[in-house]
Amino acid sequence: MKAVVCREYGGLDAARLEEVPSPTIRPGCVRIRVEACSASFASLLVMEGKHQNKAPLPLIPGTELAGVITEVGEGASRFAIGDRVIAGVQSGAYAQEVIAPEETVFALPDGVGFDTGAQIPTIYGTAFGALAWRAKVEPGEVVLVHGAGGGSGLAAIEVAKALGARVIATAGSEEKAAIARAHGADLAINYRTDNWREAVLAATHARGADVIYDPVGGETFDISLRCIAPDGRIIPMGFASGTIPTIPANIVLVKNITIIGVYWGYYFGWGKHPVPATNDTRLRRTYAQLFAWVLEQKLRPRAHAVLPLANFREALEMIASREVIGRVLMRPQQETAPSAS
Template sequence: MKAVVCREYGGLDIARLEDVAPPPMRPGCVRVRVEAASASFASLLVMAGKHQNKAPLPLIPGTEVAGVVTEVAGDVSRFRPGDRVIAGVQSGGYAQEVVAPQQTVFDLPDSVGFEDGAQFPTIYGTAYGALKWRAQLAPSEFVLVHGAGGGSGLAAVEVAKALGGRVIATAGSDEKLEIARSRGAEHAINYREQDWREAVLEITRKRGADVVYDPVGGLTFDTSLRCIAPEGRIIPMGFAGGTIPTVPANIVLVKNITVLGIYWGYYFGWGRQPVLPSNDARMRAAYAELFEWVIQGKLKPFVHAVLPLSDFRTALEMIASRAVVGRVILRPQAG
């Protein structure tokens, strides 16, 4: 099969499209013919050896795929060949085939395309878990979403809106903000052109945002603490800005706020703990609800571009340039 392979850590130049042996089947797993893979900023970190989950070499990057089951292990009863699915994988997504544990594989409705489905294993799942499970977002609460034009931020805008939140989106261009508005943002702030902290306080009548969804980190996180409501919740779910912030405990204490962690891989069993039956059940319920929202038109994944696997470098360069709105999708079966 064809796959993007990194035989050392470094920049994009060290990755190559190679012909490699398909991954071996393992107990409890399913084999998926990958029809679409979601390119992401996280892949750039993995390839550079800078991601929190440092994959062993040689590695095939990519964590979100959608496709068709072609084979199942003898102990798998949940899926069968021919099923349309999405899958979250720790690595291996930029390839024509993946083998994934059945607990990280979920049904993809016939009415949802592969290019849309490939965005759900981690970015929509994370937004759902963060806002519904962890923040317990209530209808009419203000949700401040940073990086609202990127894949993670745009997913959070849509999920927050579907949960009844009032979304305040920040991004660095009017084009990105216009798309955020089209996906449910009630207010849009260009952080390059105005003081977004003051804008948030004005929108919320000085109270601040009830929930902050922050995939940026650094100064953005620090400033968010100055426009969060009393008893608000802030979710540091990424560090695209390059700096991991330190949480000042005095602000947490004085404003009665809660800092919420969200690592979606934990629910996939990517940490040290196995997937609990209770977590598996609510994960399947979560994806069922997410796809029901797609069918209802509440979620409309934005695809910036679709490229063949051979153009993986172009896809990741687009992401590194910060020009992408939503996601870039790779089609492994196209080359």
Template structure:
């Protein structure tokens, strides 16, 4: 099969498109013919060897796929069948024509959901939903501040926040990205290139501030967010696309009764050393049922920025690296 392979850690130029043996079937595994593989900012950290999931060499990057089931291990009892249309998540191995993934991390998708759009669900929508509903307990009527709101993660948080009944304030850079955030459900949108988002959030909330902050950017954005939140606010540092990991001043956490919430979706998918128990696995499967229900109701609109042949993986990665994408960049291994 064809796959994108990294034989050393480094930048995008260290990757090559190669012909490699297909992955071997494993107990509890499902083989998938990959029709679409999503690209995320985390992939850039992964290929540099800076992600918490540091692979052995050589490696195939990519965590989220959609495709068709072609083989199922004999011990799998999740109700999957050969020919099922599915999405799935794995710590690596997705930029390839085939993948073998643990059955617990493979989910049937609605017939109305195409493969490109389905790549949003295994990590992007799942992370937004679990962080906002499970961890932050976002309530109807609360104010949610979403940074990076034109990227796949930010747009997912905007849509999930709107579906949960929150008032959503989004930040993004430039008129086109602001317009997209509004189209996907933001009640208010702030162009951080033109306006001071801290003051704008305070003005929009009558000086009260946001109740929940979803921040995939980090750095100065997180620092300023601490100064435009309401008492008892919850802040979720989802990533560090700025390249800077913020230090959290404990005095501000104390005087405002703030909660800073960590969420590593990989734990729920069984990618960490400590694996989730059966009850948590069932909760994860229920989460995907809820997400697909929201999609069927027309409340989620996964946006694909561009879909590229597998051979154009470098172009796709650079588009994400340069923050040129609006929505998700997808690779199609069959092309």
């Protein structure tokens, strides 16, 4: 099979499209023919050896995908050959085939395409877990979403709206702000031209946002602490700014706020500790809900570009440029770039 392979850490310079042996099926797992996979900033960090979960070499990057089951391992019983599915994997998605534990494989409804499905396992799963499970967003609450032009931000906007929240979004250009509004943001602020803290306070009558979803970190997180409502919850989802903030405990105390960490990989069994027995049921209900919202058009995952796997370098360079609006997808079974339509 063809796969993107890193035999040393070094980012894109160390990655090659290679012909490698198909992975061996394992008990409790299924083999999936990968029809679509998502390029991500996290993959760039993994390829550089800078991700918190340092993958052993050689590695095939990629954590979320959609495809069709072609083989079922011993002891696996949830799926059959021919089933359309999505999956979250610790690595290996940038390939024509992947082996995945059936615990992290979920049914893909017939009315949902592979390009859409490949955006659901990590980005939308994380948004739902953060906002519904951990922050417990209530209808009518104000959710502030940073990095609203990226895939993570757009997913958070849509999930928050589906939960009944009022959404304020910040983005780095007028185009990204317009896309945020198109995906449901009630107010979208260009942080390069406007004082977003003052805008948030003005829009909430000086109270601040009830929940803040922050994949940016750095100064953005620091300013967020100055426009969060009493009893508010702030979720540090990532550090795209390159700076991990230090949280002043005195502000947490006097503002009566909660800092919420969310590592979605934990729920997929990728952490150091076992997940509770109820986790499987909750995950399957979550993905069923997410796909119900997709079919209702409440969630509309946006593809910035769709490229063949052979163009992985171009796909990841788009991510590194930070100009992507939505998600960049790759199709491992496709030899050439799709024609414009």
